[in-house]
Amino acid sequence: MLLSRNVDRVADVLDLPTLLSSAISSSTAAAHAAAGASSVTSNANYASALDLHAHIRRLHTLYPDSQLVSSLAGQAEQEMKTMTTNLIASLHAQGIKLAGAMRTIGWLRRVAPELDEAWSIKQTGIGSGEGSLGALFLVCRLGCLESMLGALDPLRELADQETERRLGNTKTDGGWSAGQQTEKYLKKYLEVFREQSFAVISMYKSIFPSALPAPGQDDAAPAVKPVAESNSLQPIPSALATFPLHLVEMLFDTLREYLPNVSDRSARDSLLTQVLYCAGSLGRLGGDFSMMIALLEEDLKAELGHQDNTTTEQRQTEEEWVDVMKKHRVQASRLELLASGVGTGRTSSPVERAASPLK
Numbered sequence: 001m002l003l004s005r006n007v008d009r010v011a012d013v014l015d016l017p018t019l020l021s022s023a024i025s026s027s028t029a030a031a032h033a034a035a036g037a038s039s040v041t042s043n044a045n046y047a048s049a050l051d052l053h054a055h056i057r058r059l060h061t062l063y064p065d066s067q068l069v070s071s072l073a074g075q076a077e078q079e080m081k082t083m084t085t086n087l088i089a090s091l092h093a094q095g096i097k098l099a100g101a102m103r104t105i106g107w108l109r110r111v112a113p114e115l116d117e118a119w120s121i122k123q124t125g126i127g128s129g130e131g132s133l134g135a136l137f138l139v140c141r142l143g144c145l146e147s148m149l150g151a152l153d154p155l156r157e158l159a160d161q162e163t164e165r166r167l168g169n170t171k172t173d174g175g176w177s178a179g180q181q182t183e184k185y186l187k188k189y190l191e192v193f194r195e196q197s198f199a200v201i202s203m204y205k206s207i208f209p210s211a212l213p214a215p216g217q218d219d220a221a222p223a224v225k226p227v228a229e230s231n232s233l234q235p236i237p238s239a240l241a242t243f244p245l246h247l248v249e250m251l252f253d254t255l256r257e258y259l260p261n262v263s264d265r266s267a268r269d270s271l272l273t274q275v276l277y278c279a280g281s282l283g284r285l286g287g288d289f290s291m292m293i294a295l296l297e298e299d300l301k302a303e304l305g306h307q308d309n310t311t312t313e314q315r316q317t318e319e320e321w322v323d324v325m326k327k328h329r330v331q332a333s334r335l336e337l338l339a340s341g342v343g344t345g346r347t348s349s350p351v352e353r354a355a356s357p358l359k
Contacts, residue, residue, distance in 0.1 A: 016052060016055070016072060016076070017056075017072055017076055017079065020049055020052045020053060020056070020075075020076055020079045021079050021082075023045045023049040023052065024079055024083045026045050027045030027049065046107055050111070053076050053079075056069075056076040057073065059073075060072075060073040084111050084112050087107050087108050087111065088108070088136065091104055091141065092140050092141075092143055092144050092147075093144070094144055094147075094148060096144075098206055098207075101203055102206070102207050105133055105137065105207055108136075115132045116130075130208045133208070134208050134238060134239040137204060138200070138204060138243050141196075141200040141203075141204075142200070142243075142246075144196070145196045145197070148192050148196060149189060152185060152189060155181065155185035155188060158181035158184075159182040159186075159258050159261065162179060162182050162261045163182075163258065163261055166260065179264065182261035183262050183270075183271065185258065186255070186258055186259065187270075187274065189254060190271070190278055193247075193278060194274075194278040194281050197281075198284075201240070201243070201282070201287065202285060204240055205285065208240075244286075247282075247287075248282075248287070248292065251275075251278070252295075256296065259271065259296070272293055
């Protein structure tokens with residue numbers, strides 16, 4: 001009798017996991033339709049999913065001995081794990097923007113608070129303050145970068161063929177110069193690497209500003225504050241501390257492997273100039289690696305000297321990186337002059353001087 005009078009309420013309670021699953025699936029579809037940027041619909045659906053999950057947890061708190069409510073709570077936890085997986089997968093999207101990434105990290109802080117250090121450890125000024133979310137974000141964006149670089153596999157296969165010809169000392173066809181396919185591959189590789197590496201690090205600094213040192217902050221200040229002795233691994237440093245080094249190492253491994261294929265001096269200068277522009281782009285974020293091309297030059301000379309014992313090729317590449325650095329600095333200074341408007345001021349002043357006696 002009591003069940004018959006409350007059949008509608010029981011039916012509503014039984015529909016909660018289905019509603020939660022529908023909200024999560026619809027929000028995921030809306031996020032994919034927005035091409036990596038979270039739309040208003042997906043935000044509303046994620047909020048509804050969190051409200052439903054909170055309601056189910058509240059019922060489980062009120063009726064802890066009910067097997068029905070416990071079963072519903074278990075289903076809700078599985079759906080929330082699915083939501084967490086979908087949010088993490090959205091961080092792999094190629095077209096993700098800063099606003100969409102910030103919203104996704106915000107949802108992850110609410111869905112999986114154990115990933116956020118601020119929810120579990122109340123320590124101000126100690127550690128990076130990002131928990132595991134910072135490392136998770138960088139790993140996802142690194143996977144996206146590797147997938148975009150993997151799309152260049154057709155060009156890389158042609159470059160591998162030129163590597164085999166170089167190692168086998170076989171001559172190329174008459175219509176192609178040595179290393180032309182490798183040059184195309186490295187140019188596209190550097191272009192993708194420069195754009196994506198700058199976007200990842202700048203996006204990280206905008207999403208996790210607490211992981212950055214404050215202006216005028218003393219490095220010895222955190223050591224004064226007490227740290228829990230139960231965990232000797234705390235505080236956890238920022239994940240950004242070693243991420244640029246990994247990116248640069250990945251770039252230079254590719255250059256060491258394929259740059260010896262390019263035998264033309266002007267082509268190598270163009271590639272090294274592109275590397276310097278990439279270093280300058282990361283240098284705006286504190287990751288300048290322009291001087292590492294000197295080490296790359298030594299590896300290139302060793303490779304060329306191993307393939308050819310003559311000193312002509314070695315003399316040709318002896319001071320190549322120095323010339324590239326000089327040309328790059330001259331071009332950079334010219335661009336700065338044009339950007340500051342100095343050139344326009346110089347052209348207008350003689351005209352004014354010539355026109356002044358007529359007054």
